[in-house]
């Protein structure tokens with residue numbers, strides 16, 4: 001791919017040279033034809049556009065990696081439509097073979113373009129500027145003037161002046177050739193090579209890194225081992241032993257909200273106070289984890305990505321034994337009020353197993369129609385409204401169940417004990433009828449969800465991206481330009497005629513170069529000669 | 536943590552936004568009068584569309600600037616001058632409304648769609664006014680005014696939200712880097728997009744608008760400056776995403792469309808550099824890219840959602 005418009009610098013395999021399909025030739029000719037087509041500018045352009053087009057469905061359809069819930073919803077609502085979408089990988093666009101095909105071809109095309117261009121570039125670097133064309137007056141920019149010093153002196157002076165302007169200069173009998181702006185091509189190559197490096201870095205990150213999610217309740221801890229994750233997605237080359245052995249404890253989560261006005265309830269700040277051990281032997285250190293301020297331990301980053309409530313309960317069963325004690329993780333229905341659903345399964349309760357379905361409201365208010373709602377996400381007046389069921393929880397069936405929710409089918413088979421009780425405040429208890437025990441609402445804790453990610457290629461990716469920008473700026477702003485000067489004795493003798501011609505080979509650069517050219521002509525000694533803009 | 540909102544400043548900001556829209560509308564009328572009744576600038580200077588082709592380099596000729604007025608400037612000329620002054624006034628009001636909003640809430644004043652669109656209109660107007668200082672592009676004023684007026688009118692009518700604090704994810708110095716870059720690049724792309732659209736509407740015949748060559752040059756120049764800034768905005772976004780979301784690239788809808796826009800503009804720059812895609816074809820690619828840009832700035836927030844939580848669009 002090139003931004004210059006230079007025929008001479010073009011490798012043979014260019015789009016603009018007519019390519020004929022090899023008729024009836026051998027495999028080799030076909031391969032060559034394929035390679036030439038692939039590495040041509042036009043193909044690269046088309047692939048580039050296809051790359052962009054190909055990512056469009058990724059923004060329209062929910063993606064498994066980003067919103068698995070929405071994908072599941074489509075499968076539930078319209079299975080055959082979903083199956084069709086899935087057949088074309090439209091829920092995993094960025095992992096799809098057809099998407100991979102596009103970018104692999106694009107990068108092959110890039111490589112095929114960069115290699116020959118690098119060769120041309122290196123040769124050009126060593127080459128002298130080409131000799132002056134015979135007729136400088138035919139160049140887009142030209143000027144001529146007379147000088148009263150001899151030809152040789154003028155030549156030497158011109159060459160020196162151009163060198164002083166950081167032109168690369170070659171001289172010959174009666175002419176000086178100068179060229180400047182090689183950095184443009186340097187930038188162009190840097191840009192394209194950086195893009196390749198970026199792809200490699202992204203690939204390496206996916207191969208050598210991992211990410212995982214975990215939910216931690218206040219007071220609990222996390223140690224970075226595969227088993228501790230709720231969800232763990234390793235790269236192909238990651239072994240379970242290689243995880244950075246840090247651990248931490250969530251001491252406290254503090255969330256502040258806007259208390260009044262139109263934005264009441266909007267979060268202002270999250271602060272998760274962690275006590276971190278960088279390794280099992282390391283001393284503990286405090287870390288205030290915030291959004292935008294991840295915890296870093298030797299390249300492994302821990303991010304705060306979600307929060308919610310975990311009220312604590314004690315369940316005493318019909319025999320008078322404590323069958324459950326501790327926090328239960330509740331799923332918020334809406335984050336604007338944090339009204340939440342909690343599920344407690346007590347398989348150890350005797351005589352019957354117990355299931356509790358609890359609605360937790362952090363700031364409780366009774367509406368006029370009697371319905372209880374939460375009016376604020378902070379825990380100002382927390383209550384828990386308990387519904388209780390007795391019977392077989394069906395946990396032994398071997399079928400995996402959500403720990404956060406009841407299976408409604410199972411629930412239907414259980415015996416309802418309490419369906420509409422007054423909400424409990426902290427410290428209050430609810431007697432379960434039929435001698436099934438007692439539930440006590442003991443307090444309110446909070447949970448956070450964390451994303452833990454390790455990507456060793458983050459920095460290389462950043463460097464590659466930076467290289468691409470620098471290259472781009474050079475490629476777009478620098479002009480490649482040539483100046484030729486012919487000096488000859490004037491027809492009558494006695495003085496020297498100096499002819500100057502200028503040419504820029506960069507798209508859109510003419511206007512700027514005209515100024516610079518006029519400036520050069522003046523510096524070379526013209527006193528009155530007007531610049532002739534032959535364009 | 537800025538919780539207090541200075542309501543006095545916030546109200547002033549809301550008033551300044553109205554003043555800005557009004558001034559832009561008046562400026563638009565002035566430019567339109569000049570365009571409609573002024574001398575046909577390009578027809579007097581119509582030649583100069585030759586191509587000089589030397590040594591493989593193809594140089595597109597400069598259209599010489601319209602010659603100095605033979606007679607004293609007529610009233611349409613003066614209307615244009617007045618329009619320019621009104622634009623500068625509107626620009627100052629626009630700047631004022633952004634500053635007062637920022638001061639009122641004590642943060643970067645691009646925390647939601649409303650603020651973002653107002654800032655973009657400001658960037659587009661700035662790009663035009665600066666370009667107009669160096670190049671004879673006053674004719675663009677009418678069209679840039681239309682674009683900014685529509686944008687800001689839409690923002691005031693449909694996107695306005697009370698000044699207030701932002702969610703924690705947006706409370707980062709990255710707002711100043713990433714979003715500012717996106718705004719500046721967008722302003723330049725709007726300027727380029729306006730020229731490109733004019734190019735398509737303008738025939739080859741001489742007329743009041745400058746030649747197509749001139750229009751294409753403006754579009755190209757704006758894009759060349761905007762593109763690296765856009766690239767930087769995307770990369771800064773990735774660095775922020777690495778800090779905020781735990782990955783630097785995750786194909787969130789905004790990321791997808793930033794990428795698509797980037798590719799489309801890259802394709803335009805490449806297309807122009809190779810023979811065969813010059814002129815109309817290249818301009819069409821540029822306008823497609825511009826469409827992607829607009830969709831990313833507005834459509835993605837409204838239709839696609841995703842992690843970019845600033846789509847703080849008022850309900851209803």
Ligand code: HEM
Nearest residue numbers: 645646647704717769772773775776779790793843844845
């Ligand atoms: C170039 C097109 C993009 C535009 C116009 C854009 C615009 C914005 C805007 C307006 C904000 C909100 C800041 C505020 O309202 O104060 C924002 C936030 C953000 N952007 Fe972008 N963005 C673009 C691309 C990206 C990309 C490609 C990434 C990442 C790879 C990214 C990552 C972020 C992050 C992490 C935030 C933080 C905000 C949050 O958590 O909601 N952006 N962007």
